[in-house]
Amino acid sequence: MAKITKEQLRSRMWFNDPEDQEMTALYLERYLNYGLTREELQSGKPIIGIAQTGSDLSPCNRHHIELTKRVRDGVIAAGGTVIEIPVHPIQETGKRPTAMLDRNLAYLSLVETLFGYPIDGVVLNIGCDKTTPALLMAAATVNIPAIALSVGPMLNGWFRGERTGSGTIVWKARELHAAGEIDDEGFMDVVASSAPSVGYCNTMGTATTMNSLAEALGMQLPGSAAIPAPYRERGQISYETGKRIVEMVWDDLRPSDIMTREAFENAIAINSAIGGSTNAPIHLNGIARHLGVPLDNNDWQEIGHKVPLLVNLQPAGDYLGEDYHRAGGVPAVVSELMKADLLPHPDAITANGLSMRENCETREVMNTDVIKSADAPIVAEAGFVNLTGNLFDSAIMKTSVISDQFRAKYLSNPDDPNAFEGRAVVFDGPEDFYARIDDPAENIDENCVLFMRGAGPKGYPGGAEVVNMRAPSYLLKQGVNELPCVGDGRQSGTSGSPSILNASPEAADGGGLALLQTGDRVRFDLSKCTADMLVDFAELQKRAADLVTSGGYAVPESQSPWQQYFREMVQPFDQGMTLRDAPQY
Numbered sequence: 026m027a028k029i030t031k032e033q034l035r036s037r038m039w040f041n042d043p044e045d046q047e048m049t050a051l052y053l054e055r056y057l058n059y060g061l062t063r064e065e066l067q068s069g070k071p072i073i074g075i076a077q078t079g080s081d082l083s084p085c086n087r088h089h090i091e092l093t094k095r096v097r098d099g100v101i102a103a104g105g106t107v108i109e110i111p112v113h114p115i116q117e118t119g120k121r122p123t124a125m126l127d128r129n130l131a132y133l134s135l136v137e138t139l140f141g142y143p144i145d146g147v148v149l150n151i152g153c154d155k156t157t158p159a160l161l162m163a164a165a166t167v168n169i170p171a172i173a174l175s176v177g178p179m180l181n182g183w184f185r186g187e188r189t190g191s192g193t194i195v196w197k198a199r200e201l202h203a204a205g206e207i208d209d210e211g212f213m214d215v216v217a218s219s220a221p222s223v224g225y226c227n228t229m230g231t232a233t234t235m236n237s238l239a240e241a242l243g244m245q246l247p248g249s250a251a252i253p254a255p256y257r258e259r260g261q262i263s264y265e266t267g268k269r270i271v272e273m274v275w276d277d278l279r280p281s282d283i284m285t286r287e288a289f290e291n292a293i294a295i296n297s298a299i300g301g302s303t304n305a306p307i308h309l310n311g312i313a314r315h316l317g318v319p320l321d322n323n324d325w326q327e328i329g330h331k332v333p334l335l336v337n338l339q340p341a342g343d344y345l346g347e348d349y350h351r352a353g354g355v356p357a358v359v360s361e362l363m364k365a366d367l368l369p370h371p372d373a374i375t376a377n378g379l380s381m382r383e384n385c386e387t388r389e390v391m392n393t394d395v396i397k398s399a400d401a402p403i404v405a406e407a408g409f410v411n412l413t414g415n416l417f418d419s420a421i422m423k424t425s426v427i428s429d430q431f432r433a434k435y436l437s438n439p440d441d442p443n444a445f446e447g448r449a450v451v452f453d454g455p456e457d458f459y460a461r462i463d464d465p466a467e468n469i470d471e472n473c474v475l476f477m478r479g480a481g482p483k484g485y486p487g488g489a490e491v492v493n494m495r496a497p498s499y500l501l502k503q504g505v506n507e508l509p510c511v512g513d514g515r516q517s518g519t520s521g522s523p524s525i526l527n528a529s530p531e532a533a534d535g536g537g538l539a540l541l542q543t544g545d546r547v548r549f550d551l552s553k554c555t556a557d558m559l560v561d562f563a564e565l566q567k568r569a570a571d572l573v574t575s576g577g578y579a580v581p582e583s584q585s586p587w588q589q590y591f592r593e594m595v596q597p598f599d600q601g602m603t604l605r606d607a608p609q610y
């Protein structure tokens with residue numbers, strides 16, 4: 026591996042520029058003023074940034090404030106100097122209208138920070154859903170040595186002897202409340218029981234998914250993703266991470282060396298095996314774009330669709346974060362995949378300088394009920410399919426969560442297996458949905474397909490997690506629980522519904538969904554991967570012309586300057602929801 030010398034450290038341009046001692050003095054004096062010494066800044070120690078996402082505003086990542094002390098110890102032990110970097114806060118459940126809007130803002134600001142200041146290498150403090158892609162995207166763009174450190178999941182939640190998991194517990198609490206087993210106070214207590222400690226969500230939602238995939242991409246030390254936040258191993262791996270980033274600077278091991286096309290292919294396979302979130306393709310396609318690695322939703326289907334589900338975590342399964350770690354975490358999953366020859370690139374290099382094979386080959390599954398073997402998986406084909414047609418160019422569906430009832434009702438016609446047709450009922454945004462879903466005048470029945478549009482990156486800035494729609498209450502009373510759902514928005518990673526999601530381009534960006542009308546026939550074929558409105562081409566052309574005349578698909582006003590800029594620059598979900606042209610530097 027190519028080694029760099031002290032003279033080649035990036036930070037030397039600030040702190041020890043032999044051509045310009047005057048500027049060196051100016052840069053230096055202000056970093057000395059809080060007690061750093063000239064020895065720490067000028068003697069050739071790598072300056073290691075710690076991209077700090079922990080704060081009071083970001084409870085999921087707040088424990089990073091503690092862990093950073095151990096990272097510092099590791100950096101100093103390896104001969105580096107630490108500069109902690111505040112990152113724009115992103116908290117998934119607290120940010121209105123959606124934390125997704127902040128992913129690109131945190132990305133932009135961290136790029137500017139890493140580029141413009143004397144940083145030789147960076148530790149990325151990841152955890153809550155969007156913090157992981159935001160920081161990996163920034164590392165990809167600036168392409169200085171970088172290593173990710175998960176904050177770790179919360180401990181398992183418990184209520185009356187049963188595991189209660191983030192997000193999914195709300196459904197159970199509603200049932201208990203409706204049955205009169207708990208009152209309003211009890212409702213709060215049950216929901217709070219799912220969050221017993223510091224850390225990120227303990228279910229297999231977007232946070233566990235993205236932290237696991239950061240490790241799958243090779244950007245974390247092996248085993249790091251799943252160690253629960255309060256465990257001693259979490260502090261220990263923080264120390265190891267601090268030590269390792271200093272070595273990575275000397276080895277000049279950069280994000281583009283680790284996050285290669287091969288690494289993304291590995292991550293796609295691992296996402297299927299863990300039962301990862303439908304938000305993962307958006308984020309990984311986005312990270313890839315910032316590295317110039319081609320990646321799209323076809324890759325997700327081709328590489329990921331046939332990979333089996335091995336990890337038995339809520340919402341789809343039974344267990345939670347502590348169990349996942351004790352069963353062996355990501356390395357055990359990778360080991361199982363390798364045994365079955367299902368990891369596309371075992372020789373992909375990772376942050377510790379070793380390959381996936383070297384890191385994971387000897388890692389064993391410690392609990393086979395939590396991590397299954399590939400010859401006895403939970404679901405045989407666990408990835409996504411990528412649908413295309415006149416409704417949209419690309420939308421994904423997690424076919425592994427299709428229920429038996431759904432399959433029997435919609436996908437079991439002997440003459441036309443794996444396909445269904447229905448009458449479209451179209452909603453423009455979540456407010457329209459809630460206003461109309463229970464209105465008997467809409468005539469919604471079991472032969473309807475519910476559509477949600479105006480919920481994509483431009484329509485509802487950042488995209489809303491609203492495509493998973495419930496049936497009208499009059500149908501629920503008749504026992505009809507699920508209708509097919511399609512939309513240009515997203516769905517929460519803690520939801521286990523087989524909706525057709527992330528439709529790109531969205532209605533507000535010239536997508537075919539804008540031309541759909543309630544009452545149109547629509548057809549979906551999961552074998553051919555098609556999604557179409559059965560409307561004449563001439564009629565569609567007329568509707569398109571009318572839409573132009575009326576000023577285009579209407580969207581609500583922006584509520585902040587960033588919402589406006591974001592809408593002007595953002596690309597569709599299938600292109601990673603990155604900003605226009607995603608330039609490389």
Ligand code: FES
Binds near residue numbers: 118225232
């Ligand atoms: Fe932050 Fe789940 S809400 S990790």
Ligand code: MG
Binds near residue numbers: 154231
């Ligand atoms: Mg979410």
